[in-house]
Amino acid sequence: MRNIKDKRLIKIALVGQPNVGKSMLVNSISNSKLKVGNFSGVTVEKTQIEFEYKDYLFKITDLPGSYALNEYTIEEKVTKNYLEEANYDIILNVIDSTNLERNLYLTSELLVLDKKMVIALNMTDEAKKEGIEIDANQLSKIIGKPCVKTSAKEKSGISELIETLVNKYESQKFNTKLIFSDVIEEEIENIIKLFVDKRYLSDVHYREIAIKLLKEDKKTFLKFHDEPIWIELQPTLTEAFEHIYLHFGTKNLDDIFEDEKFAFAKGAVTETVKSKKLPEEKSITDKIDNILINKFVGLPIFLFLMWGLFQLTFELGNIPMDLIDAFFASLIDKTKEVFGNNELSSLIGDGVIAGVGAVILFLPNIVILFLGIALLETTGYMSRVAFLLDGFFHKFGLHGKSFIPLVTGFGCSVPAYMAARTLKNDRDRLLTLFIIGFMSCGARLPIYVLFTGAFFAGDNAGNILFLIYIAGALLGLIAAKVLKITVFKSEDEPFVMEMPKYRRPSSKLIWHTVSNQALMYLKKAGTYILAASVLIWFASNYPKHLEYEELMNVKIEKANSEEQRYELKSQIVLYNLENSYLGKIGKFSQPLFEPLGFDWKMTVALETGLAAKEIVVSTLGILYGLGDELDESSESLIEKIRNNIPFASAMAFIVFVMIYLPCLAASMVFAREAGGWKYLAYLFIFTTTTAWVLSFITYNAVVFLV
Amino acid sequence: MKLSEIQKGGCGKIIKINSDSILKSRFSSFGITRGATVYIIQQTMSKNTIEIRVKNTSIALRISEAELIEVEQIQCEI
Numbered sequence: 001m002r003n004i005k006d007k008r009l010i011k012i013a014l015v016g017q018p019n020v021g022k023s024m025l026v027n028s029i030s031n032s033k034l035k036v037g038n039f040s041g042v043t044v045e046k047t048q049i050e051f052e053y054k055d056y057l058f059k060i061t062d063l064p065g066s067y068a069l070n071e072y073t074i075e076e077k078v079t080k081n082y083l084e085e086a087n088y089d090i091i092l093n094v095i096d097s098t099n100l101e102r103n104l105y106l107t108s109e110l111l112v113l114d115k116k117m118v119i120a121l122n123m124t125d126e127a128k129k130e131g132i133e134i135d136a137n138q139l140s141k142i143i144g145k146p147c148v149k150t151s152a153k154e155k156s157g158i159s160e161l162i163e164t165l166v167n168k169y170e171s172q173k174f175n176t177k178l179i180f181s182d183v184i185e186e187e188i189e190n191i192i193k194l195f196v197d198k199r200y201l202s203d204v205h206y207r208e209i210a211i212k213l214l215k216e217d218k219k220t221f222l223k224f225h226d227e228p229i230w231i232e233l234q235p236t237l238t239e240a241f242e243h244i245y246l247h248f249g250t251k252n253l254d255d256i257f258e259d260e261k262f263a264f265a266k267g268a269v270t271e272t273v274k275s276k277k278l279p280e281e282k283s284i285t286d287k288i289d290n291i292l293i294n295k296f297v298g299l300p301i302f303l304f305l306m307w308g309l310f311q312l313t314f315e316l317g318n319i320p321m322d323l324i325d326a327f328f329a330s331l332i333d334k335t336k337e338v339f340g341n342n343e344l345s346s347l348i349g350d351g352v353i354a355g356v357g358a359v360i361l362f363l364p365n366i367v368i369l370f371l372g373i374a375l376l377e378t379t380g381y382m383s384r385v386a387f388l389l390d391g392f393f394h395k396f397g398l399h400g401k402s403f404i405p406l407v408t409g410f411g412c413s414v415p416a417y418m419a420a421r422t423l424k425n426d427r428d429r430l431l432t433l434f435i436i437g438f439m440s441c442g443a444r445l446p447i448y449v450l451f452t453g454a455f456f457a458g459d460n461a462g463n464i465l466f467l468i469y470i471a472g473a474l475l476g477l478i479a480a481k482v483l484k485i486t487v488f489k490s491e492d493e494p495f496v497m498e499m500p501k502y503r504r505p506s507s508k509l510i511w512h513t514v515s516n517q518a519l520m521y522l523k524k525a526g527t528y529i530l531a532a533s534v535l536i537w538f539a540s541n542y543p544k545h546l547e548y549e550e551l552m553n554v555k556i557e558k559a560n561s562e563e564q565r566y567e568l569k570s571q572i573v574l575y576n577l578e579n580s581y582l583g584k585i586g587k588f589s590q591p592l593f594e595p596l597g598f599d600w601k602m603t604v605a606l607e608t609g610l611a612a613k614e615i616v617v618s619t620l621g622i623l624y625g626l627g628d629e630l631d632e633s634s635e636s637l638i639e640k641i642r643n644n645i646p647f648a649s650a651m652a653f654i655v656f657v658m659i660y661l662p663c664l665a666a667s668m669v670f671a672r673e674a675g676g677w678k679y680l681a682y683l684f685i686f687t688t689t690t691a692w693v694l695s696f697i698t699y700n701a702v703v704f705l706v
Numbered sequence: 707m708k709l710s711e712i713q714k715g716g717c718g719k720i721i722k723i724n725s726d727s728i729l730k731s732r733f734s735s736f737g738i739t740r741g742a743t744v745y746i747i748q749q750t751m752s753k754n755t756i757e758i759r760v761k762n763t764s765i766a767l768r769i770s771e772a773e774l775i776e777v778e779q780i781q782c783e784i
Binding site for chain 1: 732762
C-alpha cells in the first residue's frame with residue numbers, strides 16, 4: 001500500500017443547479033457527512049470532501065447550487081469566483097436528468113471556462129419513471145465531455161463516475177467544443193487571429209478571451225485597457241459588434257448570448273432526449289401541491305404542522321427529561337458521597353455536573369425540533385411555505401425567501417445567518433439578518449421549558465411555548481417593518497423561486513443532519529458550557545468569607561433551637577453568595593434591570609447568557625441550587641424557580657430572553673455575514689433596547705393585571 | 707397581455723420580457739425565455755404570488771414580476 005503522500009491528488013469542483021442531488025451524490029460516493037436539503041441554497045458554505053480511490057486522493061469541493069454563473073445571488077458569486085480563480089483539475093457538473101434543458105444552460109456557461117469536465121446525469125431513476133430517456137453517448141459527443149448516468153438515490157453509476165473522473169484526470173485536455181452560431185464564431189475567429197498574429201502572451205486560452213470580450217466582460221476589458229494590444233484590439237471589436245448587432249437586430253449583448261445559450265441547450269436536448277408521452281396523469285407532486293398550497297387550506301395546514309411540531313417537542317421531549325434529571329441529581333449525590341463535603345466535590349457536583357446536566361436535560365427537545373426542521377427542508381415543503389407566505393412577508397418588507405433563514409433560526413441562529421445568503425439584495429439580506437434573532441433558537445428552548453414548566457400547568461405549557469415562538473416571530477415582523485421604513489429603504493428584490501419536486505427524505509441524510517446538530521449541541525455542552533459552569537461556580541463561591549463564617553458558627557453553636565440554627569445557616573449561604581464575585585457583578589448591574597423585576601441572580605443569568613443561552617439555565621441551576629444542603633428534600637430546578645421568582649418577573653425574563661442577542665458564536669457569524677463589526681454593535685443596541693422596553697412593559701402589565 | 711392577467715389553469719406563450727438584464731438572465735436560467743410556454747398552476751389567496759410551470763420546472767413568482775412578462779394566451783392542456 002502506498003502512503004497518502006504518494007497518492008495522486010485530483011481536485012474536483014462540484015457544480016450544479018440547486019436541487020439536482022449534488023450533495024446526495026457526494027454522500028453516496030464517499031459516505032461523507034454533509035448537510036443536504038431540498039430547498040434552493042441549503043449548501044451555502046463551500047464544503048470539502050476527501051476520499052481515496054485506488055492510487056488517487058480525491059478532493060471534492062461542493063460549490064453552492066447555482067442556476068447560472070451570473071452573480072445573481074451571493075452563492076452564485078462564490079461559485080463563479082471559485083470556478084474562475086481557484087486551482088482545480090476537473091469540473092464535475094451534476095445535472096437533473098428530468099430537467100435537462102434548463103440544466104444544460106449552466107453547462108453551456110461552464111463550457112466557456114474551457115476546463116476538463118465530466119457530467120453526471122443524476123436522478124436517472126426519476127427520469128425513467130417520467131418516461132424520459134437520454135442518449136448519454138450522443139450527448140457526450142455534442143458537448144465534447146463525458147456524460148455518466150447516475151442515481152444518487154439508487155447508488156447506480158457511482159463507480160463508473162469515479163472511473164471517468166480518473167480517466168479524465170489522466171488524459172490530455174481537448175479544446176472545448178461549445179459552438180456558437182456562425183456569426184459569432186466568425187468574430188471569435190477574427191479576434192483569435194489578432195492574438196495569434198501579435199503572439200500575445202496569455203495563460204488563458206485565446207478563445208476564452210475572445211468570448212469574454214464579445215460578452216463585454218468587465219474584468220477582461222479592464223485588463224486589456226492597460227495593454228499595448230488594446231489599440232489594435234479596439235477596431236476589431238468595434239467591427240465585430242457591428243456585425244453581430246446587424247445580424248441579431250438588437251444591441252443588447254446579454255439578450256444575444258442568452259439566446260445562444262438556449263439554442264445550444266435546446267439543440268442538445270432535441271438530439272438526445274426521447275420523451276415517451278406517458279398517459280396523462282397528474283404527478284404526485286401536483287397532487288400534493290393541490291392540497292398543501294391550496295389557497296384556502298394551505299396556510300392552516302402549515303400553521304397546524306408548526307403547532308404540531310412544537311407540541312411534539314414539548315410533550316414527547318418531556319418523557320426522557322425526568323429520567324435525565326433524576327440521573328444527574330443522583331450523580332451529584334454520588335459525587336458528594338465519594339469525595340466528601342469539600343471544595344472539590346462542590347466544584348464537580350455543583351459546578352460541572354449541575355451546569356452540564358442542565359444542558360443535556362434538553363437534548364430530547366432539541367433533537368425533535370431539529371428533526372422537524374430537517375424534514376421540512378428535505379421534503380421540499382419549505383419552498384411551498386415560502387410561496388404561501390411571500391405575499392404576507394412582503395407587507396413587512398421581507399422577501400418570501402427570508403422565510404428559510406427565519407425558520408432555520410428556530411433551530412439555531414448560526415446556520416440561519418448563513419442561509420440568508422440566498423437573498424440577492426444587500427439591504428434585504430441585512431434586514432433579514434437583523435430579525436433572525438427574534439426567531440427563538442433551540443438553545444433558548446431550555447429557558448422557556450424551564451419557566452413555562454414552573455409557572456403553567458402541564459397541559460398549558462405546550463400552548464404557552466407555541467405562543468412564545470409565535471409572539472417572537474410576530475415581533476420580528478414588526479421590527480422588520482420598522483427597520484424597512486427607517487433604516488433599510490430599498491427597492492424590492494424580485495421573487496423568482498424554484499419549487500422542487502417533493503422527495504421522500506432519505507433516512508440517512510436526515511440522520512446525518514440531526515445527529516450532527518445533536519452532537520454539536522453536546523459538544524457545546526462539553527466544552528463551552530463546561531468551562532462557563534466552572535467559571536460561574538468559582539465566581540459564585542469565591543472570595544470566601546472565613547471570618548464571617550466563624551462568627552456565625554459560634555452563634556450557631558450557641559443557638560437554642562433547631563429553627564434558629566437553620567435561620568443562621570441560611571444567612572451564611574446568602575451572605576456568601578451576595579458577596580461572591582458573581583454576586584458583586586449582579587448587584588452592580590442590577591439597578592439596570594430593577595425596573596424589570598429581576599433580582600441579581602436573574603441579572604447574572606442574563607449576562608452569562610450573552611455567551612450562550614444554555615448557560616442561562618445552568619447559571620440559574622447553580623445560583624438557586626447552592627443552598628441545597630440546607631433543605632431536607634432536594635427540590636428540582638423547576639420547583640426552585642417557581643418558589644424563588646415572582647410570576648411577573650418570570651414573564652419579563654422570558655420576553656427579555658426572546659429578544660436579546662442569541663450567543664457569542666451567532667454574534668461572530670452575524671458580524672461576518674453582515675459585513676462588519678459595526679453591524680454587530682447596531683444589532684446589540686437594537687435588540688437590547690427592544691428587549692428592555694418590551695420586558696418593562698410586560699412586567700408592569702402583569703403586575704397590574706394579576 | 708401580461709402573464710399576471712392569465713387565470714389559474716390557463717397558459718401562455720412568452721413574447722417579450724420587459725425587465726432589466728439581471729432579472730432577465732435570472733428568468734432565463736429558470737427557462738423563462740421568449741417562446742417558452744407557461745402554465746399557471748396555482749395562485750395564493752391574495753393573488754400576490756403565482757406558481758407557474760415552464761419546461762418541467764415549477765417556479766414561484768410574485769405578481770409584480772409576472773407583470774413584466776408579455777404573453778399571448780394559447781390553448782393548452784396541463
